[in-house]
Amino acid sequence: MALEIEFIKEKMISKYGNKVLNFEMSRDIFSFEATPDEIHDVIRFLKEDEQLNFHFLTDLAGVHFPDNDENHQFAIVYHLHNWVENVRIRVKTYLPESPEVPTITDLFLCANWMEREAWDFYGINFIGHPQLKRILNMEEMVSHPMRKEFPMEDGGRTDKDDRFFGRTPANC
C-alpha cells in the first residue's frame, strides 16, 4: 500500500489538531508546518509510527526571514524520507528572534552535526543538544554569518553598486 498524502495529512491532524498547519504539495515534496513546542513530538511520531515510518533524516536546514513578522524570523526545515515507500516529507517550524527549539539528536544521530551547523550559521539554540558548539567556523567567532544582516562583503566598498549586482525589487 502506497503511503498517500491525504492519509499522512489526516493522521497528523487527528493527532496534533491545530499544532500542524499549512499542508501543501510543494512541487514533488509534501510539506507542512508544526509549532516549535510540538516539533520534537511530530518528528518522533513521523519516525516511529509504523505506517508513516519516516526513518531517515535527509537534511536539516536553518533559514532566516528578517522580513517576516516577529514569530516567523527563523525557520528550521527538516527533510525526512521513508525508503520503504519512497516518500519524502518536509516539515518546517518557524521561530521568533533568539530562536530556540528542542533537539532531535535523540531521534537521529545524524542530526548532531546538522544542528551544530544551524547553530553555527544562524544561532539557533537546540535545547538538549549534547555538544552545541561551532562546527565549520572558528570557536572565537561571535556572529552567525548566514543571517541576512551579516554582509558578505566589506560594506565600505564603493566600486560595486547594489542596484546592478544585488537583490532589488526591480529585478524580480
Place this chain on the structure above:
Amino acid sequence: MSDLLLPPEHRYAKIIEKMRNEDGSELSILNLGPTHPATHGIFQNILLMDGEKILDAEPTIGYIHRAFEKIAENRPFYQINVLTDRMNYCSSPINNMAWWMTVEKLLNIEVPKRAQYLRVIVMELARIADHLICNSILGVDTGAYTGFLYVFQFREKIYEIYEEICGARLTTNMGRIGGFERAWSDEAFKKLNVFLEEFPIAWKEFENLFERNRIFIDRTVNVGPISAEKAMQYGLTGPNLRAAGIDYDVRKAAPYSSYEDFDFDIPVGQSGDTYDRFCVRNAEVWQSLSIIRQALAKLPEGPYHADVPDYYLPPKEDVYHNMESLIYHFKIVMGEVPVPVAEIYHAVEGGNGELGFYLITDGSRTPYRLKFRRPCYVYYQAYTEMIKGGMLSDAIVILSSLNVIAGELDA
C-alpha cells in the same frame, strides 16, 4: 558546562588524570592532522589513545570552509555552478549536473533526451573517477602501491574526456541551464570509446590484485564495520550505506536524467566494513561502465540543450549580429529573467551518496537560501564511532574507505 563543549584536548586531559592503562602507564593524546600525508585532505582528529588503541576521537572540521552557501545567496543561478565544482572535486560533473537539474526543476525546463543521456554518460564517468581514486588510494594506505599506478592513468583519460567536453579538467563547470554549453565533439566520443575498451582490462587487473589478496583482506575485513541500523541513524548514503546491506540508491529511488531507461544493478555488501565498501565501489564501477555503454548505444539524435532563450546564453556570434540574441544575453547577464517563487529539493546519487540541493527562491535572480546536502558532511559523524576500539593504522584505512572529501565536508 558539559565536558563535550571543551576543546577535545582539554577534555581528554581530564580523562587522562583520572584513568590509567591496565599496566599502570598513562593514556595519551594524539593529534592526527590537520595536514597529514596519510589523510588525503585536511582532516584533524584528536585521539585519546591507549598505546596504539583508540579510545575516543573528536574530529575538527572546517579547515577549508569557504562559505559557499553564503556566496550562493549573492550570485545568480548560472554563477553558482562553479561553487558546486569545488565541493566533491573528485567527481565535479555530478555536482554540476545536480545543480543544473535543480534549477531546471525550479524553472520547469524539459531537457532534450540527448542532453539527458550525455549527462548520464558524464556523471557515470565521474562516478568511475571517484571510485577509482577511493579504491586505489585505499590500496596505497594498506601498502599496495601498484594497483594505484595501474588505474590512476585512467583518471587522466577521464579528465581528457572532460577536457573535450568542457575545456576544464578538475573543476569542470560543465553544462548550462537546459543542457550543455556546446555539442560533444567527435574527439570526445573517440576518447570515450578508447576508454571503454582499455579501462575494463586495467580494472579487472586491479580487482585481481586486491580481492583475494591475503594482506589486503587482513587489513580490511572487519575493520570499521557499521550495522545497517546504525548506518541509517548516522545518515550514511551511497556506497558506504550499501556496503552495510541497504540497497538505497537515488538513481533507482527517484530516477533523474533518464536513469529509468537503463538497466543496472545496485551492488550491496553485508557487514559494512572496509572490505565491503571496497567491493561495493568495485562493483559499482562495472555498473557505471555498463550504463555508459547502454547510453552510447541508445544515444538519440537531437539538440544538446533545451530551447530556453530566457536562461540559456545565446552563441557569442549571434550576440554581435542579432538583436534578439543581444537582448537575451543582456537580460541573462543583468538578471532580468523570470524566476518563480518556490522551494525545491533535488537529490542525485553523487560519488559518495545522496547529494541534495535545497533551494528557496523569492523571485529574484539569486537564491534566497541554498542548502547543500553534502553526503560527506553527514556521514563523517559516524567516523568516531567506527574507529573507537580500533588501531591507529585502521583509522587511516577507514578514513580512506569512507572516501571523505575535504571540499565536500566543509563546503
